[in-house]
Amino acid sequence: MREELIIAGFGGQGIMFTGTLLSQAAMIEGKFVTYFPSYGAEVRGGTANCCVTIDDTTIGSPVIINPDSLLILNKPSLDRFKPRLKKGGLLVLNSTLIEDEVKETDAKVVRLPATDIAERSGQIRVANIVALGKYLAIRKIVNQESVLQALEALLTGKKKELLGLNRKALITGYEYK
C-alpha cells in the first residue's frame, strides 16, 4: 500500500524533522521511502513543508501532487495544501493554531490541539511529534516501536537529551482521543 503524506507548517515547527523521522522509521521496517523537503530561501518563520512517500515497492517521483494524507500545523499550510488532498483523504490538523471549516464529506478530519498538548507536556517545540503520533495511530503505516527506534537514531550527540521529551510527545499523540 502506498501512502503519500505532506507535512506542513511554519519554519521552526520541526516539519523537516517530522518527515525525516517518519522516513527513518519506514526504512527501519525495510519499506521503500522517499522524503523531499521544500527548500525556500527563508530559514525561520516562513512556511515549510515536506513530502513523505512510503510503499512496499519501488517509488518513482518523490514529489507528491495529490496526497493521501496531510499533517498540517498552521493555517497558511491548510489553505495551501487542502485543495490538493485526495477526496476522502486524511487531514490531521493542529487545532490550537487553526480554526477551520473543512467539511467531513471532503476529508476525514482529525483535529488535535497539538501545540496545547505539547505545552502542557512541558515543551511547545514537540507539537510536531504529538501530531505525528496521532497521525500514526490512525494510519498505521509504521509501528510505534520503529518510530521510537528512529528517534534514537536521529537524536544523537547533544540532541540525545531531547529523547525523553520526544518519546513522551509521540506516545501522548498516539493516545490522544
Add this chain to the structure above:
Amino acid sequence: MTTKRLMKGNEALGEGAIQAGCGAYFGYPITPQNELTEYMSRRMLEENRVFIQSESELAAINMVFGASVAGARAMTSSSSPGVSLKQEGLSYMAGCELPGLVVNVQRGGPGLGNISGSQADYFQAVKGGGHGDYHLIVLTPGSVQELYEMPALAFSLSEKYRTPAMILTDGILAQMQEPMEAVKIDTTRDENRDWILDGCKGRAPRKIRSLLMEEGALEAHNRHLQDKYNLIKTQEQRYQLINEQAEIMLVAYGISARVCYTAIQEANKKGAKLGLLRPLTVWPFPEKILQELALKVKAFLVVELNAGQMVEDVKLAVNGKTPVHFYGRAGGACVTPGEILKEIEKI
C-alpha cells in the same frame, strides 16, 4: 535489521566521491547544492584531503585544473548559474586532456532563475558548454543510491579517457532523502600517469598546454580529440530499459525518469503497458539502443524538465523512423505522472 542509511542526495554524492578517492574538492555556495560543499568541508578534512571554499566558481574549476595537473582525483560542484562560470575551465581541461569531475545540481533558469529542480542545462552539458570542439562525459543518476555510486564511475571514465566528466543531476534528487546502501566502491585508477606534473625528478620535464600555434598542430590535436570522443561513443553508452516490449517508450533521465516510473506504475494498474528508456550517460548518448527500439516501438515520448532539449538527440538517433513526442515543463516546475499519462492518450 537494514544496513541502509537514510541519506540526502547531495550528501550521498559527497560520500560516494570520497569513497572513490577524491583527493581534492573545491566549492562555492549556491542553492540547491550547498549540502554537498558543507558535507565535503567536514569529511575531506577528516580524511586528511584537500578542501577549499573558493572565492568563485571560476576559481574552483581552475583549482580543479591545478589539482588534476598534479595527479589528484579532483572535483567541484555547483548549480546552473555557477556551472556557467565553470565553462571556461572545462574547455581548458578538455583541451589539455585533464580528468576531473564537475557536478551540476540543476536549478531553474535562465539567469538567476529560481532554486527549484530543473533539467534546463542539458544542452550546455552535452553539446560542449564552453568554447571549442569538445565533449564532457555526462552521467545522469536517478536515485540517492546512484548519486553515491556514480562519482567512482565518473572519475574512472574521466581518467581512462583523460577528459572531464560531469554528473548532471537536479535540485529534487539532490535535496531528497531515501535509503541507500553504502556498497563498496572500486577505487582502481588508470595506471597511465605519464602526463602529470609532480616535478621532473628522474624524467624529462613535461608541459601541459592547449595552445598550439604551429602550422597544423591544432588541427591534429582536434583530430586526436575527435578520435577519442568517437571511441567513447562506441564504448560507453549506458542506459536502463524498463518494459522493453512496450509499444510506447518513454525516454527520460534523472528526476523526470522517476516521474515516468510512477506514470508506468499507474498505467500498469489500468492494464496499459508503457516502457522507459533511461539514459545513464547523456554524452555519449545511448543512440544504439534508440536505433534498435525505433524499429520495435510505436512511438517515443521524451519527458524533460525543460522546453525540449534531449528530445533533439532522441530525434537524431531515431532519424524519422518512429514518431518522437515531447512533454516538458520549464522554469523549475516538475512534470506529474498524470500529465504524462494524458500525453500518452494523445498519441
Add this chain to the structure above:
Amino acid sequence: MKKLFSKPESLTDTDHKYCPGCGHGIVHRLVAEVIDELGIREKTIGIAPVGCAVFAYDYWNFDVTEASHGRPPAVATGIKRFLPDRVVFTYQGDGDLAAIGMAETIHAANRGENITVIFINNAIYGMTTGQMAPTSLLGMKTTTSPFGRDPKLAGYPIRVGELLSTLEGTTFLARCAVDSAKHVLDAKKAIKKAFEVQLAGKGYSMVEILSQCPPNWKKSVPESLEYVRKEMMSYFPLGVIKDKTKA
C-alpha cells in the same frame, strides 16, 4: 680553465620569441638561475599565463602548465595543496594578474597560499599589441587610450604590491626592475628570497618586476629604459614592500 658564464640548467635551448629590449627574457633567466642555485629544478612546477609569457613552458626546463587568463593563482593553489612539498610558482603579466585575475590574486594571497608569484609589470597588454593595462600610467597613450590614460575614464594605475600588503596572508612582497645591471641583481635577490620563503613554508610571496615594452610603448630601447626609471619608478617605487620574515 674556469667557466665564467653558462646557460642555467633550468632554461631550455629554445630561442625566445620576445622582442628586442623586452624584460621577459631577463626575468626568465633570473628565475632559472635561482631555481638552479636552490637545487629545486626537479621539484618545481611553474604556471605560465596568458600574455607575452604564454610560451614560458618552452623556455623553462622543468614541469610547466598553462592556465587560462588570470587563473594562475587558482591553478597554483590546486597543485600546491595537493603536492605541498613541491615548489609552485606563477609567472604573470599585469593584465593577467591585476585585471582579469585580480580576484584569484587577492584570494590566493589572502589565504596565504605557500606559492611564489612573479609579476611582470610593463604597464601594457603586450601580446595583444599595446592596449591599456590596469598599471598603465596616467597620460600613457595606448591603442585603447589614444588620448592618454584619463582617470575619469579609466581610473588609476594599481599598485599591486601595496594593495596586497594590507592582507594578513602575505609574507614577502617586493618591487624590482630590470633596467640596469644593479637592478637586475637586486631583482634576482628578491626572487631568491621569495622562493626561500616558500621553501621555508612561510606563505605567500610576490615579486613585482617593472619591465619595458619598447615596441608597444613606441619607444627605442634606451628611451624605454629611461621611461622605466623616470615615470614607472616614480609611481611604482622600488624596494621591499613587506617582509613578515623579519618581524
